[in-house]
Amino acid sequence: MNILKRLITPAVNELLEELNIDKNILDDLIEKPRDLTVCDLCIPCFALAKILKKNPVEIAKDISSSLKNKLIPEIFVITKNGYVNFNLDTKFIAKKLLDENYEFFQNSIKNDVLIEHTSANPNGPFHVGRARNAILGDALVRLNREFGNKVIAEYYVDDMGKQVGILAWALENLTEKDVDEILENEGIESLNPTWINKEDHIRVRWYQAANIIRKDDKKIELELSELIKKSEEGDESVLSKFNDSFKPILNGMLETLSKLGIKYDSFTTESKFIINGRVNSIMEELKKSKLYGKAENGANYLELAGKGVSGKSTKFFFQRGDGSSLYATRDLAYHEWKWTRASKLINILGEDHRLQSKQVSIALEELKIKKPEVLFYSFIKLPEGKMSTRRGNVVFMDDLIAEAENMAMKIINQRGHNIEDKRSLEISKAVASSAIRFNILKVSPEKGFTFKWEDAMSFDADSAPFIMYSHARSCSINKKVNELKFEEINIDYSKVEINKSAANLLRTLMRFEDSLEKSITENKPNHFCTFMLELATKYNSFYRDCIIIENQNVNVFHYKVSEYSRKLIYRGCNALGIIPLVSM
RNA sequence: GGGCGCAUAGUGUAGUGGAUAUCACGCUGGCCUUCUAAGCCGGCAACCGGGGUUCGAAUCCCCGUGUGCCCGCCA
Incomplete structure (x- = not known):
């Protein structure tokens, strides 16, 4: 408090x-x-x-x-x-919140924050594993905004190098028939008819096919490395070819994310830092470092053995023998640029990037550039094992969303409320997207989990619909009171009686501030998820114990508490990307 | 071989030095002629093992076990 x-x-x-x-x-x-x-x-x-x-x-x-x-x-x-x-004193809290417009976070220091999240290679549709990044990142964006920080949500687009190179090569050299044949031989399922017009689902097949055949074809490997090298040298025609290859995929991915309410403020392409020359100058600067070393073929690295890095290799290569740069080198230039745009940087990265991120941090230190904050998350596995776009062992986000919408619709129909079709569709979409987000957000990021359809589809307590339901109840009360043409009167707090449920709710409302601040300080949205579940629970108890409308009369104090809760649950939902419906 | 995460009721989880370990599913007993029962009120059930630090450890340190990730002139 x-x-x-x-x-x-x-x-x-x-x-x-x-x-x-x-x-x-x-x-x-x-x-x-x-x-x-x-x-x-x-x-x-x-x-x-x-x-x-x-x-x-x-x-x-x-x-x-x-x-x-x-x-x-x-x-x-x-x-x-x-x-x-x-x-x-509960009355003190009530007065502060209900009458004195107590503002949360008024004494906290605000920041300009740049949050880089998702940044998935644009080579195929989003699967549930990749989506954990986007969902965590977007939640941090929203939580920081609710706190009062200015936030840039940024997607770093890999528009060069191997992965896009393979895609571009495939689109140029393989026919649809080739692709279908190659994939069928490998036992990869054919394109789901639902997504027959969605480019990320279509084009990923070219990427998968090329990955299969290039393994035992030296000619392809040669053509690929030629292509990749040119992209890394900043060759405009190759980069533009790459761009044409991945752009439709990226758009498909963004469409999927928008179904989950995820948007970006800016996109930065990796090639930017080759073209503007910063990658080259950074490589020169790194050569002056005490950690600098040179391999036999002229490749350059930093020796990180003394910096707490250990394993088979302790070297951090930042330049290849042929003089070209590596992904991590470009990342250094990227970080330098990000710092010109914000006073706090947050990266959302998968646990596989832990070492890489450490290497980048050490290199940044050598360059006298500040380090970013990093939120690492563990992978979501399938019961069958690891997810992989290349191998086609994935649950697509598009499928999960569609299934969740169906399930929500089923529940709406079962409940037998008279909600017209258009409205139930709207509700089912909101429930699906909110529930999927929340089920991922509520788990601590460093904990890995196994994706199970039944868990992902859980709309019970401990889920987003539970919170949404409390909000809908408060909206329903608001609507009913407004129909009564109710007049607001001042409350004499010395005379008001506050029962246990109302008191618990008021205390919880006050803790909104603590909980959200903790969540963004530690970059852990799950803290705030727990809080929102508690807030909804407390509202539900209040709802049961504190009658607001009785015989056409409005209990003003209770109504004020309900209204304050309604607005705060709304804010909290927004801060997590849950869609607060008026009715459901 | 080395490094880095993680380990809490049957299951999934919260909790990073303090009072009786959270919540949910599950199992179980109550509550709808009353503001939306996607709800509310009860009961059952857990800190991986062993050492150490401390007045006090689920939490910090060491050893072990299990599990995930990484150790590429890929991204």
């Missing part, structure tokens, strides 16, 4: 001074209790016991009695088991 902490901190600091205790010894004395039903904040006195050589139970008593006259009367202080517990 940030607001309470701000109210307590000066008094606690004053007290520490009186006791002659260095504030810095105790990293942070005021803590959030593990169990929020005990109190809002607490001070465990065990660490102090050692310094003061006194029983923690007594210290707690001393602290509480000397704090009491330093704090406003709305803060209740009690002691228990060697803890000093603080509780903020």
Whole structure:
């Protein structure tokens, strides 16, 4: 509870001074209790016991009695088991939120943030594994915006090098018949008729086919390396050919992401840094590093053995023997450029990039360029094993979305509400997209998980529809009250009675601030997911216990609490990419 | 061979030094003539093993086990 902490901190600091205790010894004395039903904040006195050589139970008593006259009367202080517990008066919270327009994050420092996410090679449709990146990244974008940061959501487009090269070669050299034959021989399924007009699904087959035949055809390999080399030298005609090859795929991928509400503010292509010359000058700068080394064929690297890198190879190559650059080198130039656009950088990367990212960070240090923050996530596996676009062992996002929409529609029909077709379609789309996002977001990013259809399709408690449902309920109340031509009156908080459910809800509403801030500080959207589930649960209990409309009369206080909740759930949904429906 | 993640009820998860370990599915007992039951209120059930640091460890350190990822002049 940030607001309470701000109210307590000066008094606690004053007290520490009186006791002659260095504030810095105790990293942070005021803590959030593990169990929020005990109190809002607490001070465990065990660490102090050692310094003061006194029983923690007594210290707690001393602290509480000397704090009491330093704090406003709305803060209740009690002691228990060697803890000093603080509780903020519920009426105080109610007044702050409902009448005084208390603004969240007003005392927090804001940033300009550039979040680079997804950046998947444009060689095929999104599968569930790749989508974890986009969903996490987009959630961080939204959470940062809700916090008040200015955010650029950026996609780094791989428009050169091997992967696009293979694609471009295939589109130029293989016919549809060739592709179908090659893939059939490998046992890769034919194109799903649903996506017969979607270019990412079509063109990926050329990419897959080329990957199969190039393995035992030296001529193809030769043509490919010629093509790739030219792209890496910035050859305009080759780059433009590459662009024509992947652009329709990228558009298909973006279409898929837009179904999940994911959008970008800018796209940066990798070739930019070859063309503008920064890659070359960076390679020259790296040669001045103390870590610099040269291989027999003239390739250049940094030796990272002394920098905490170990394994079969500790070398970080930044230039090939033929003088061309590598992906990671271009990444260095890219980071340099990103820093000109924001004061904080966040990259969303798969766990396979952990080493690479470390190497890039060390190289950036050598170049005296700041390091980005990185959110790593683990892969989503299939029960059959790893997902791979190349091998066709994937669950496509397009299929998952379609299935989820069907499932949602089925549930809507089962419930038998009279919702007209157009509206149920809208609801099913919103439910599907929100549920898919939430099911990925709620799990801690570093935890790998196995994709199971039944889990991905879960619309029960612990899912986005659960939160959406609470929002819809609050909207329904709002609608009913408005129909009553209700007039707002001022509330005398000294007289209002707040029951347990309403009090719990109000405390939870206040913690929106803490939870969201923690989530963006640690780059972990799952924290805020947990909070939103709790908020919805608390709203549901409130909804049951606190009647708002009774015999055409509106309980003004309860209505205000409901309205505040409605708006806050809406904001929270937006911050996670859940679509807050008015009815469902 | 080396490095880096991860390990919590039957299952999936939250929790990065503090009070009785979270939530959900599951199993189970209640609640719809009353503001949307996609809901609410109860019950059952867990910190991988072994050492260590600490007043205090699921959390930090070491050893082991299991599991994922990486160690390319690919991206």
